[in-house]
Amino acid sequence: MILVTGGAGYIGSYAVRCLRARGDEVVVLDDLSSGHREAVGDAELVVADVCDRDAVRDVFAKYPIESVCHFANLILIDESVREPEKYFKVNVSGGVNLLAAMRKHGIKNFIFSSSAAVYGSPESQPISESAPLRPINPYGLTKVVFETTIEYACRHWGLRAAALRYFNAAGAAPDGSIGERHEPESHVIPIALEVAAGKHESLHVFGSDYPTPDGTCRREFVHVDDIAEAHVLALDALKTRGGFRAYNIGAGIVLSVREVIKAVESVTGKLLPVEDSPRRPGDPPMLEADSTRIRKELGWESAFTDFSKIVETAWRWSQEPKF
Ligand SMILES: NC(=O)c1ccc[n+]([C@@H]2O[C@H](COP(=O)([O-])OP(=O)(O)OC[C@H]3O[C@@H](n4cnc5c(N)ncnc54)[C@H](O)[C@@H]3O)[C@@H](O)[C@H]2O)c1
Known part of the structure; x- marks a missing residue:
């Protein structure tokens, strides 16, 4: 057991x-x-x-x-x-x-x-x-x-x-049976989906002056x-x-917060109102994984390599959460 x-x-x-x-x-x-x-x-x-x-x-x-x-x-x-x-x-x-x-x-x-x-x-x-x-x-x-x-x-x-x-963990079960539900929610995808569903007026982007190509944090998703x-x-x-x-x-999907927002807009068909806000304490600018070890030693592969497919599972869940 x-x-x-x-x-x-x-x-x-x-x-x-x-x-x-x-x-x-x-x-x-x-x-x-x-x-x-x-x-x-x-x-x-x-x-x-x-x-x-x-x-x-x-x-x-x-x-x-x-x-x-x-x-x-x-x-x-x-x-x-x-x-x-x-x-x-x-x-x-x-x-x-x-x-x-x-x-x-x-x-x-x-x-x-x-x-x-x-x-x-x-x-x-x-x-x-x-x-x-x-x-x-x-x-x-x-x-x-x-x-x-x-x-x-x-x-x-x-x-x-x-x-x-x-x-960064992301997505929900493709059959819609289980998914992410945190109170309060701190992860960018579910918050963006809540904005798309009209539950909040706008999406706060915490920090737009990071040393990254578009100034927002970059994260790797899986x-x-x-x-x-x-x-x-x-x-x-x-x-x-x-x-x-x-x-x-990590699944090799590395995106900035602005790129995540674009992907959510494209999956949901909604334009998300965005508010640039101060950085959050403790947030590093960039986190990109080298996952070679787990692939080589344990034979792990990510089945989800397309970010929009991940967002689709989360969107389906957020529209009809089971809990
Ligand atoms: N979500 C991510 O992107 C992410 C990334 C890296 C690591 N992690 C780690 O993965 C693990 C799970 O994260 P998650 O996103 O599913 O979080 P979650 O909050 O959804 O799950 C944590 C679970 O632990 C339970 N729990 C919390 N404190 C407890 C306690 N004192 N006694 C018994 N149960 C308790 C909660 O009720 C909850 O069911 C955590 O250890 C987290 O640090 C998560």
Whole structure:
């Protein structure tokens, strides 16, 4: 059985669905602080906080868990700048609770949802896994601290682990069954789609004076289905490989915020009113992935390579969200 923490959230729920589709038994631990009960599908759900040591221990005592995929983190960069303690508590201490329970029960397979935020704002792009880890916001710092904790556990008591450093997750299930729903929403595509649907008057572009060709931030995108698939491959690889390995996940789709807006306009057929706003603290100008390692070592490929197709899935979902 696989424990998926944060399995009621945007990316975790895709991983649950992917694992269930191939016949794995799954139990989800999620406090539903930003996740949705409906997103869990037919997997078992334990509503609990990953920081609650007793609740985490109970899950390991009750279920025959063999592997853990750990998604349950706080994810808002600007909030992490304002309230770093909250981020260290959930993203670091919560993870340590999990590792302690795993060690106690002799469970050694662990996949962690890391992030491009570990790299901070590197000058050299695309970014490979060997780039220095120099986060520029508390969110990214919690990812580095917890990756280091995992690496230590691998050396110290034989944990087998992979940290998947996603760049920007995007899109929804092509069949419209699950998709992204965050309150508040901080990701550019769903916000742009909300503007297209008339839910907001305009779209704020945070920073138009970055050292990039059009002055707005550039990001690399990857469809959530492809991220979920990477989890399955990484879990399978742990059967034959010990130690710790980090993998970047990006689909090779690199776009500026203005280019994202254009793509959303073309998919939705709406012109989006845009307001140039000040930069957000903690936002690096450019994040472009070198994902060679995961392609070569795990045979991962992105099925979604056309950005407009990704936006189409998200648009379909946003018009008829199921939760
Ligand atoms: N969305 C992205 O583009 C992106 C990029 C890089 C990395 N990540 C990482 O992927 C993971 C999932 O991100 P997401 O976008 O699906 O976020 P999300 O907020 O949709 O999902 C997180 C889930 O964890 C749960 N959770 C939060 N705190 C918890 C706690 N203390 N105890 C138990 N459950 C808790 C939430 O209820 C939610 O269901 C996170 O670790 C995030 O840092 C996301």
